[in-house]
Amino acid sequence: MTPGFKLIYLFELNQPIVTQMKHYYCALLLMTTLSTRAQKPDTVFLKTLLTSHPELFGGILKHPTQNEVQILYTQINRDENNVPHFTSYSYHLNANHYFYPASTVKLPTAIFALEKLNELHIKGLTKASVMKTDSSFAGETKMLEDTSSANGLPSIENYIKKILLVSDNYAYNRVYEFVGREEINNKLKKYNLNNTRIVGRLAIGDGGEAARHTNAIDFFNGDKLVYHQPAQYDAKDYPMHLENMIQGKGYLDSHDQLVMKPFSFEEKNVYTIADQQMVLRRLLFPETFPKEQRFNLTPEDYEFIYHYMSMFPTESTKPTYPTPEYYPAYCKFLMYGTDSLAHINQDVRIFNKCGDSYGYNIDNAYIIDIKHHVEFILTAVVQSNEDGIYNDNIYEYKTVTHPFMKNLGQVIYQYELARKKNRLPDLSKYKFSY
Numbered sequence: 022m023t024p025g026f027k028l029i030y031l032f033e034l035n036q037p038i039v040t041q042m043k044h045y046y047c048a049l050l051l052m053t054t055l056s057t058r059a060q061k062p063d064t065v066f067l068k069t070l071l072t073s074h075p076e077l078f079g080g081i082l083k084h085p086t087q088n089e090v091q092i093l094y095t096q097i098n099r100d101e102n103n104v105p106h107f108t109s110y111s112y113h114l115n116a117n118h119y120f121y122p123a124s125t126v127k128l129p130t131a132i133f134a135l136e137k138l139n140e141l142h143i144k145g146l147t148k149a150s151v152m153k154t155d156s157s158f159a160g161e162t163k164m165l166e167d168t169s170s171a172n173g174l175p176s177i178e179n180y181i182k183k184i185l186l187v188s189d190n191y192a193y194n195r196v197y198e199f200v201g202r203e204e205i206n207n208k209l210k211k212y213n214l215n216n217t218r219i220v221g222r223l224a225i226g227d228g229g230e231a232a233r234h235t236n237a238i239d240f241f242n243g244d245k246l247v248y249h250q251p252a253q254y255d256a257k258d259y260p261m262h263l264e265n266m267i268q269g270k271g272y273l274d275s276h277d278q279l280v281m282k283p284f285s286f287e288e289k290n291v292y293t294i295a296d297q298q299m300v301l302r303r304l305l306f307p308e309t310f311p312k313e314q315r316f317n318l319t320p321e322d323y324e325f326i327y328h329y330m331s332m333f334p335t336e337s338t339k340p341t342y343p344t345p346e347y348y349p350a351y352c353k354f355l356m357y358g359t360d361s362l363a364h365i366n367q368d369v370r371i372f373n374k375c376g377d378s379y380g381y382n383i384d385n386a387y388i389i390d391i392k393h394h395v396e397f398i399l400t401a402v403v404q405s406n407e408d409g410i411y412n413d414n415i416y417e418y419k420t421v422t423h424p425f426m427k428n429l430g431q432v433i434y435q436y437e438l439a440r441k442k443n444r445l446p447d448l449s450k451y452k453f454s455y
Contacts, residue, residue: 062111067092070432071112077428080421081403087113088403088421089120089265089381091294094433095302095398099446105306107398114294116216119263120402122292123376124188125383126219127196129292129300131181132326133208134196136317138177146248148178148325151241154195157252158234160225164195169340178325179340185329186337188352188375190224197222198235202255212303212314216293218259226275228288261291272411284379284411297385298400305372305387305451328453330372333365336455354384355399356434358427368392369434370451380406380416382426388434391452394445395437401429 071078081088092112097105138148151174154164167175169183180196183189197205197219205219221232233255240248265286272284304326307315318326333349334342342351349365350357354375357363373386383402389395403425405417416422 062093062109062114064111064114066110067094067112070436074428074432077432078425081425088405088425089118090401090403090425091115091118091120092399092401092429093294093298094400095298096437096440097396097398097446098442099444101444103444103447105309105446107302107309116293116295117263119265119286119291120383120404121286121379121381122290122297123378123381123383124190124193124223125297125374125376125385126223126290126292127184127188127193127376128304128374128385129209129214129217130193130196130200130205130219131184132300132304132316132318133200133205134177134181135322135326136208137200137204139317139319139322141248143248145242145245146240148181148322149176150247152176152180152195152199153239153241154198155237155239155252157237158231160231161234161236164191171339181326182329182337183340185326185374186332186334186340186352187342187347190222194222194225194227199238199250201235201253202233203253203257206257206259212300212316214296214299216261216291217296218261218291220259220288220290263291269406269409269411271409273413279410286379294385294400294402297383298398301372301374301385301387301398301400327372327451330374331370331451331453332455353386354382354423354426355386355401355430356388356427357430358423360423360427363427366390372451377418377422379411380404380418380422382418382422384426384430386430388430389448389451390434390438391448393438394442394448395434396446396448397433397437399430399433401426 071082081090090112091114093109093114095107095109097107099105135148138146153175156163164175166173167179170176170179175195177196177199180192183192184196202220209217209219221227235253237252238250239246267283267285269284271279271281274280303310303314303316334347334351335344335349345361348361350360350363352375353359353371353373355373356369356371368390369388371386371388373384375384381402381404385400387396387398403422405421407417408415
């Protein structure tokens with residue numbers, strides 16, 4: 022391919038893969054020239070792809086707000102040394118348009134927790150050390166036991182497992198408290214994630230002064246105290262003024278009383294689609310970043326995260342997640358739409374962190390198929406809250422947002438199956454025994 026050019030193709034999703042591949046070159050629709058050395062995401066391909074499947078995406082495209090969809094899709098092409106090179110395509114990407122990131126903030130927070138353990142340089146302090154959390158401020162809770170772990174005791178290791186496997190809120194809150202709000206936001210700036218802030222716990226109505234305070238924590242090896250972290254207070258503010266931070270026409274308050282006023286997201290977490298994908302790229306492809314911009318993780322840390330990011334909950338033994346409450350696609354929005362009855366493609370593994378709240382579904386995923394030499398990154402958000410009321414748990418997840426996520430992942434996956442590559446990727450780095 023001529024440097025500076027992208028080829029854009031379309032295909033029919035309901036065609037057999039062989040047929041798609043036969044017609045791959047015949048389906049050439051357009052060629053887009055990149056005008057600058059710093060390539061910006063192509064904005065044509067995904068729009069054309071969505072409109073070519075009205076049976077899947079017509080409702081979204083006709084919706085007055087297009088359900089606040091933002092998409093960032095990145096193709097990966099390997100060179101002769103298996104080094105990845107990235108080409109991105111976007112749809113309605115807008116860092117200034119607010120969406121609630123929900124549980125997606127758990128991934129960078131978990132990464133920063135492992136970094137902090139490494140940077141403390143304390144002998145005997147590891148992610149497996151017993152972590153006992155005290156309560157130091159009004160509304161905080163202690164955590165002295167964890168029956169989901171192999172030894173019945175809490176640790177950073179088990180909390181991160183639960184975050185990656187089932188997006189456990191309380192596990193995230195404990196990790197947030199360990200890293201601390203100020204350090205989290207300093208790390209975001211360090212890694213040039215300038216359109217992101219993480220300023221509170223999840224699922225407990227955290228905010229205001231409570232979010233600034235984090236608990237005292239003790240770490241043990243056996244009965245020996247190896248590290249004491251006193252309670253912390255973050256006096257800093259992290260103002261961000263974005264469009265769409267005031268939404269809807271009403272909400273249920275903490276007493277389940279209907280308040281007929283718009284709902285405010287002004288004090289909540291912010292984590293844009295581009296920043297989410299950059300975290301994932303830095304995590305999964307550290308070799309493509311300068312050393313000073315890589316996460317401070319050990320090879321064991323990387324392998325640990327990769328393993329549990331791509332594991333289905335039902336494959337885990339400790340912690341254990343039995344059916345029918347849990348199922349393979351439990352936290353896999355892209356490709357499966359978190360469908361409990363979804364047929365799981367045994368060739369595909371998804372390294373992701375999803376989120377859902379206030380009608381928003383978000384997923385940030387690196388999707389691979391080792392057998393067919395497929396790999397790509399896909400990050401997307403979609404929302405549906407037709408009654409305009411927040412906290413009423415009446416959102417169109419099953420009819421609008423989950424199907425959209427499933428269809429988007431499947432369409433891109435089918436496209437990638439047919440996409441010709443000059444060199445096939447070696448994906449053995451991401452192959453694990455589950």
